[in-house]
Amino acid sequence: MHKVVTVKSKAMPLPMKDVDTDLIIPAQFLTSISKDGYGANLFRRMRDNDANFPMNRKEFDGATILVTDSNFGCGSSREHAVWALTGAGFKVVIAKSFSDIFYNNSAKNALLLVILPDKVVDQILEASKGADYEVTVNLETQTVTLPDGTEHKFEYDQFRKHCMLNGLDDIEYIRSHAADIQEFRTRQEQNRYMSTRGA
Amino acid sequence: MSAAATKKAPEKSSKATAKNIVQKIWDAHVVKQLDGHPCVFAIDLMLLHEVTSAQAFQLIESRNIEVFDPSRLLATIDHSTPTRQNRWEIYDEAARTQVETLRNNCKKHNIPFLDFDSGKQGIVHVVGPELGVTQPGMTIVCGDSHTSTHGAFGALAFGVGTSEVAHVMATGCLLQKKPQTMRVEFKGRFKKGVYAKDAILKLIGEIGVGGANGHVIEYVGEAVRAMSMEERMTVCNMSIECGARAGLIAPDEVTFKYLKGRAHAPSAEKWDEAVAFWSSFASDEDSNFDKSVTIDLDKLEPIVTWGTNPAQNVGLSERIPKLDTLVDNERAVAVRALEYTKLKEQQTLEGTPVEWAFVGSCTNGRIEDLRIVANVLKGRKVNQNVTMYVVPGSEAVMKQCQDEGLVDIFREAGADFRMPGCSMCLAMNDDQVPPGKRCISSSNRNFVGRQGPESITHLASPATVAASAIAGCIKSPAEYV
Numbered sequence A: 001m002h003k004v005v006t007v008k009s010k011a012m013p014l015p016m017k018d019v020d021t022d023l024i025i026p027a028q029f030l031t032s033i034s035k036d037g038y039g040a041n042l043f044r045r046m047r048d049n050d051a052n053f054p055m056n057r058k059e060f061d062g063a064t065i066l067v068t069d070s071n072f073g074c075g076s077s078r079e080h081a082v083w084a085l086t087g088a089g090f091k092v093v094i095a096k097s098f099s100d101i102f103y104n105n106s107a108k109n110a111l112l113l114v115i116l117p118d119k120v121v122d123q124i125l126e127a128s129k130g131a132d133y134e135v136t137v138n139l140e141t142q143t144v145t146l147p148d149g150t151e152h153k154f155e156y157d158q159f160r161k162h163c164m165l166n167g168l169d170d171i172e173y174i175r176s177h178a179a180d181i182q183e184f185r186t187r188q189e190q191n192r193y194m195s196t197r198g199a
Numbered sequence B: 001m002s003a004a005a006t007k008k009a010p011e012k013s014s015k016a017t018a019k020n021i022v023q024k025i026w027d028a029h030v031v032k033q034l035d036g037h038p039c040v041f042a043i044d045l046m047l048l049h050e051v052t053s054a055q056a057f058q059l060i061e062s063r064n065i066e067v068f069d070p071s072r073l074l075a076t077i078d079h080s081t082p083t084r085q086n087r088w089e090i091y092d093e094a095a096r097t098q099v100e101t102l103r104n105n106c107k108k109h110n111i112p113f114l115d116f117d118s119g120k121q122g123i124v125h126v127v128g129p130e131l132g133v134t135q136p137g138m139t140i141v142c143g144d145s146h147t148s149t150h151g152a153f154g155a156l157a158f159g160v161g162t163s164e165v166a167h168v169m170a171t172g173c174l175l176q177k178k179p180q181t182m183r184v185e186f187k188g189r190f191k192k193g194v195y196a197k198d199a200i201l202k203l204i205g206e207i208g209v210g211g212a213n214g215h216v217i218e219y220v221g222e223a224v225r226a227m228s229m230e231e232r233m234t235v236c237n238m239s240i241e242c243g244a245r246a247g248l249i250a251p252d253e254v255t256f257k258y259l260k261g262r263a264h265a266p267s268a269e270k271w272d273e274a275v276a277f278w279s280s281f282a283s284d285e286d287s288n289f290d291k292s293v294t295i296d297l298d299k300l301e302p303i304v305t306w307g308t309n310p311a312q313n314v315g316l317s318e319r320i321p322k323l324d325t326l327v328d329n330e331r332a333v334a335v336r337a338l339e340y341t342k343l344k345e346q347q348t349l350e351g352t353p354v355e356w357a358f359v360g361s362c363t364n365g366r367i368e369d370l371r372i373v374a375n376v377l378k379g380r381k382v383n384q385n386v387t388m389y390v391v392p393g394s395e396a397v398m399k400q401c402q403d404e405g406l407v408d409i410f411r412e413a414g415a416d417f418r419m420p421g422c423s424m425c426l427a428m429n430d431d432q433v434p435p436g437k438r439c440i441s442s443s444n445r446n447f448v449g450r451q452g453p454e455s456i457t458h459l460a461s462p463a464t465v466a467a468s469a470i471a472g473c474i475k476s477p478a479e480y481v
């Protein structure tokens, strides 16, 4: 996993609540067996149906920060939604809140999710409509800096932060506890009533 | 579990020793918890399907990691498989590759795989319970958000992404944060023509699509106790639609009776010991929850969605809300939704013409659901303007339908009875509602384009779907049941 520290980019606004992962990447495009290629179909339906959708506007080319409303990423657990966002070049999503599974999936793919107060998100959504609104997100200091210089702190889990800043992933962390895992499973054996063997 | 989407609530009852079922299952699966770190959390069973597993196999193989314990894994094919008779032949190349990749991966890693015509293939969340691998007190994950279905057995079951699928393959564990808990009480009794599906739609409508974010729900109350296992599965299945990480129901006699004798349930010698162990997970009497909601079923009527998320629903005698009574945020969502579903504020849904009807999915594709549908269709005809698909949740359900004569009823009524799979629930295969067409569906999501590009979905109970298929328009099942 690559490291995430500071991202500076114009913000692309998506002023919608409850954007589900079906909208982010429709099911028809989930048939690949690799993690690549999903970026081409990010927000496919909205792109096809609305000429003014920000991703269809040249001014937003190269934007790596997406700003949206609340409960972003709800619905299907498909990690493909995260792969579509990172595949299309996004590094940060700023919102009022995120769905749980999407939040987990993002952290595992170096996509930084930033939760800011409703008022601040509304302000960025409004100001970024013109495509010339540059925002800086710094994970180290946990701050978002707006063009007028105002700074907003955001909360971030310290363990996750450590992983993101150093490009570490969960598998190695869990495997470093192999002895504990072995001990747990041995202990659990006495109350084990299920095996899929023979299915 | 991340509490990212909700505000932090203080840890409750650190003094009290009373624990609820979620806390008990949690405590029984903590492998290691270091200060300031997430918990290394043990997973007892992982279900696999073709769409969210290939990249996970690649990940562990690229690091030369062996599968931790294949006897805790179970795979099947459901999401992108055809539901026509000759389904061994998959025309779509990408879908074919996905299915073959899973078949090969399971062979290579010794993972039990339920293939076509094994008699056991079906939707992951239908086959797990059927085989008895879903048991109380367990932790269960799958790369699919409706894994919450298994919570009906008193298991902590939740959806994970593909990276986490790889973590469990590699280690049998996940990194997790302790979830918050929510108590949902269903009071009273169902009226005629009202079902578990209506109850869960009602809850989602009441608290909204993010109403339970970060929480695990325990469903309690006399109405829950009176439900069959299949009804409980319908309720737990849709927990994710109000944002809950999982939903579960404490095991009881109904649970044990369902499990007894199933292929992977404990043997006769171990049975009593297992039941005693399972029973120990029930919530202690005065245990605390972070949130609590009560839903009264006495007045509940058949519910149908009008918008593009499952919370946008009304009872059939009610009207779609007046837009200016909604708060800002919700109004914008509702305006967009109504534009898409071509409906108007303050309109009632009954009488709205439908061209498609779908019975199936992990929400309502089990034998009891299909019996209800057959009961409504018996001696009647599906309206000539309606195409109706009936898709059993598994090969076992299909066989039961054949044995009980339900297939003949479906065919005589003019419905298309198909091979098992997810089918029109997410339209990854050929089963799609054509653009602009309106479908009444027993599935769980009415998102924009979910059943095919530009398709319009109305979620409802299987009985409401069947009644509407006959009438050719949205209709209450009350007079048919």
Ligand code: SF4
Pocket: B078, B079, B123, B124, B125, B144, B146, B361, B362, B363, B421, B422, B425, B426, B443, B444
């Ligand atoms: S039936 Fe629908 S919700 Fe259930 S597993 Fe299949 S696609 Fe997912």
